[in-house]
Amino acid sequence: MTFDCPAADLAPRLLGATLIVRGCAGRIVETEAYAPDDPASHSFPGPTMRNAAMFGPAGHAYVYRIYGLHWCLNVVGAPGHAVLIRALEPLDGIATMQTRRGPGRPLCKGPGMLAQALGIDGADDGRAFGTPDFRLDLNPPGDWLTGTRIGITKAADWPMRFGLPGPWLSRAF
DNA sequence: ACTCTGATGTACT
DNA sequence: GTACATCAGAGTA
Numbered sequence: 653m654t655f656d657c658p659a660a661d662l663a664p665r666l667l668g669a670t671l672i673v674r675g676c677a678g679r680i681v682e683t684e685a686y687a688p689d690d691p692a693s694h695s696f697p698g699p700t701m702r703n704a705a706m707f708g709p710a711g712h713a714y715v716y717r718i719y720g721l722h723w724c725l726n727v728v729g730a731p732g733h734a735v736l737i738r739a740l741e742p743l744d745g746i747a748t749m750q751t752r753r754g755p756g757r758p759l760c761k762g763p764g765m766l767a768q769a770l771g772i773d774g775a776d777d778g779r780a781f782g783t784p785d786f787r788l789d790l791n792p793p794g795d796w797l798t799g800t801r802i803g804i805t806k807a808a809d810w811p812m813r814f815g816l817p818g819p820w821l822s823r824a825f
Numbered sequence: 826a827c828t829c830t831g832a833t834g835t836a837c838t
Numbered sequence: 839g840t841a842c843a844t845c846a847g848a849g850t851a
Contacts, residue, residue, distance in 0.1 A: 684843070686843075692843070693843085694843080697837090700836080700837095701836090702835080702836070716835095716843085717833095717834060717835070718834095718842070718843065718844055719832080719833070719834080719842065719844050719845085720832075720833030720834035720835070720842090720844095721832065721833050721834080721844070721845075722833095722844050722845070724843065724844085726843090736843055738843085757845095757846085762844070762845070763843070763844075764844045764845060765844090765845075768845095801843070802843075802844095803842085803843055803844065804842090804843055805841090805842085826850105826851080827849100827850080827851080828848105828849085828850080829847105829848085829849080829850100830846100830847090830848085830849100831845105831846095831847090831848105832844105832845095832846095834842105835841105835842095836840105836841090836842090837839105837840080837841075837842095838839085838840075838841095
């Protein structure tokens with residue numbers, strides 16, 4: 653399967669893909685890779701209750717709560733590998749996203765924002781991509797940017813953040 | 826533009 | 839008790 657590969661390979665390949673969730677859609681413009689040998693990864697300590705989806709089938713979602721408030725969406729690759737979706741260019745269902753996010757707020761410029769905009773929460777943890785309401789349409793990416801990941805303290809200098817240039821990134825590279 | 830901080834849940838030591 | 843793969847609002851400039 654196309655998703656069953658190391659996160660460092662999958663993360664750039666997800667750039668440019670269209671993520672469709674229950675009527676809302678966006679183009680993936682920013683990702684981060686997390687692997688089992690990475691001290692910053694939730695899979696680093698081995699399988700637990702929370703990270704079970706990371707060790708489950710490739711091409712499924714791993715959704716977790718961060719800082720008690722926000723949800724973050726990952727795409728699972730090979731066992732213990734996952735790619736955090738950090739930012740989208742909003743494409744469809746924008747009115748719904750605005751309602752969920754609130755007036756004047758950015759829609760998808762960060763992992764917590766995009767999860768809220770698309771209505772993703774813990775009920776989506778472990779869900780398979782590939783249904784009309786929850787799918788991922790891959791597109792061949794052109795050139796992309798590489799940098800260090802955001803918001804972590806361990807392995808902070810690993811170049812595991814990937815992005816497409818443009819105004820939709822959570823932060824410039 | 827920037828830096829600081831509060832809000833909140835859960836999994837760890 | 840502490841550490842988070844975060845966001846929003848307030849403050850300074």
